[in-house]
Amino acid sequence: MRIYNSYKDQVEEFIPIHENQVNMYVCGPTVYNYIHIGNARPVIFFDTVRRFFEAKGYHVKFVSNFTDVDDKIIQKAKDDHLDEMVVANHYIDAFLKDLEGLNCKTDYIKPRVTHYMGHIENFIKELVDKGYAYTIHGDVYFRVEKIKDYGILSNRQIEDLKSGARIDINPDKESPLDFTLWKKTTEGLNFESPFSKGRPGWHTECVAMIDDVFGEKIDIxxxxxDLKFPHHENEIAQSKALHNHGLANYWMHNGRVSIKDTKMSKSLGNVILVKDVEDKMPLRYFLLSTHYRSPLNYDDEGFQMYVKEFEKLESSLKQLFRKLDLQDQIKQVDIENHEIKQILKDFDDALEEDFNTANAITALQSLLKVINVSIRKKESNDYYNQLNQAAHYMIGILGLKVKLEPMSQNDREMYHQWELARKNKDFKLADQLRNELTERGIL
RNA sequence: GGACCCUUAGCCAAGUGGUAAGGCACGGGACUGCAACUCCCUCACCGCCGGUUCAAAUCCGGCAGGGUCCUCCA
Incomplete structure (x- = not known):
């Protein structure tokens, strides 16, 4: 397994800290709105990463947070005349529903900032005690320049950052680079702390929760x-200050999604929400069709291509499944066919090389071709089962869900009647039965 | 202004030194009671100009166009 490590800007062999174990953390949403397809990209991609690791026999401890205290949530609560927690809970539920629609696993660890206040406080306090942070007027700031190699992840020099820094209106800070760990405020949801009544800074939440949930350096x-700087850079800085390590061995960053070659943003009004996309599986297919590090452009016409592609996948797998299902012959078999084995190898090879889902999909497509050819021929059930199993291995990792329901006795009879009608050249009856079978999702 | 990235057929998209994967669309065939599905065939001087090399889409330099980050952002 090889992974492009953003921290070093190179592809590296993946070596887990603990054998057969992958500890990974993905920055989760600030829950003040429904997620859009740009938010869905990392969600789907890292879910696929998790699935592949698991398929390869790793135990994956997957953690992704909810930021449920934030200025944007306060604003949203004001706008909607609701309590902040009501807003947060609503969008957490909506997020999880979107995840299910996108066939992402939801059984991961989901720390919420509001449940970690004690730990976050202690974390900040320790930074202060060690001299890496200072309090002033109730605010707490991190001393960035105490971290000697600050800027490695995002490839920035401290000097450049200083000269390029916007005029800082906050005279309390020792340096314009210093970032907020604790913000004194009584507006919106706030918490008692030794520093002041206030809220934690966003950059410290993730690292403090990782600290508590994992208690050690993580793998990924x-x-x-766009989180590289300053968010992840600041996480690394805090981790170095407190634990003398860079928080994670491998940093992975996905590229942005744009819409019709324009940046997706609310002010431009070109945001596409996941909940509004009818074709969730084609969306997943689409988002995995480009390598995760490349930028990805969405437009309706282009997307139709993937809707079609997914339908093709669905119909081929359905026909194969039906062939076996009609005879009650679906069973576990060993995959021995050379061609199928080669395709599986191509699939794994693609994913093992920095999760190249685009090439993995190509392998899937070549399997589809083999399936389509075989369906027209009379092949053994064993061979069909090998194809079926290989296909399900692949779509299982890519997280592409295809609805395949075994036929009822009634369905079977209807199917046989249809075949009989065609044989007897009773095309009127045959067409009628065909329509019925199609409606029932059999064909 | 500073940092970085991208440019492969009509469209989407792999490929990071050995002579262009795959998909969609188009065109030509095949299959079929009619459809749908499916199958076969066809379809690229890798943005431009130089350089390095026996060999470059791949490395280096310049130019053009596009984008990201530097501020909340997945």
Whole structure:
């Protein structure tokens, strides 16, 4: 397994800290709105990463947070005349529903900031005690310049950052680079702390929760490329200050999604929400069709291509399944066929090389071709089962769900009547039965 | 202004030194009671100009166009 490590800007062999175990953390949503397809990209991608690791026999401890205290939530609560926690809970539920629609696993560890206040406080306190942070007027800031190699992840020099820094209106900070660990405020949801009544800074939440949930350096930390700076850079800085390590061995960042070659943003009004996309599986297919590090552009016409592709996948697998199902012959077999084995190998090879889902999909497509050819021929049930199993292995890792229900006795009879009608050239009856079978999702 | 990235057929998209995967669309065939599905065939001087090399889409330099980050952002 090889992974492109953003921290070093190179592809590296993946070596887990603990054998057969992968500890990974992905920055989760701030729950003040429904997620859009750009948010869905890391969600789907890292779910696929998890699935592949699991398929390869790793135990994956997958953690992704909910930021449920934030200025944007306060604003949203004001706008909607609701309690902040009501807002947060609503969008957490909506997020999980979107996840299910996208066929992402939801059985992962989901720390919420509001449940970790004690730990976050202690974390900040320790930073202060060690001299890496300072309090002033109730606010707490991190001393960035105490971290000597600050900027490695995002490839920035401290000097450049200083000269490029916007005019800082906050004279309390020792340096414009310093970032907030604790913000004194009584507006919105706030918490008592030794520093002041207030809220934690976003950059400290993730690292404090990782600290508590894992209690050690983790294998993989993931998120969108735009989180590299300053968010992830600041997480690393805090971890170095407190634990003398860079938080994660491998940093993975996915590219952005744009819409019709334009940045997706609420002010431009070109946001596509996941909940509004009818074709959830084609969306997943689409988002995996480009390598995760490349930028991805969405437009309706292009997307139709993937809707069609997914339908093709669905119909081929359905026909194969039906062939076996009609004879009650679906069973576990050993995959021995050379061609199928080669395709499986191509699939695994693609994913093992920095999760190249685009090439993995190509392998899936070549299996589909083999399936389609075989369906027209008379092949053994054993061979069909090998194909079926290989296909399900692949779509299981890619997380592409295809509805395949075994036929009822009634369905079977109807199917046989249809065949009989065609044989007897009773095309009127045959067409009628065909329509019925199609409606029932059999054909 | 500073940092970085991208440019492969009509469209989407792999490929990071050995002579262009795959998909969609188009065109030509096949199969079929009619459809749908499916199958076969066809379809690229890798943005432009130089350089390095026996060999470059792949490395280096320049130019053009596009984008991201530097501020909340997945």
């Amino acid at each position: 930390h993931g998120g969108g490329a």
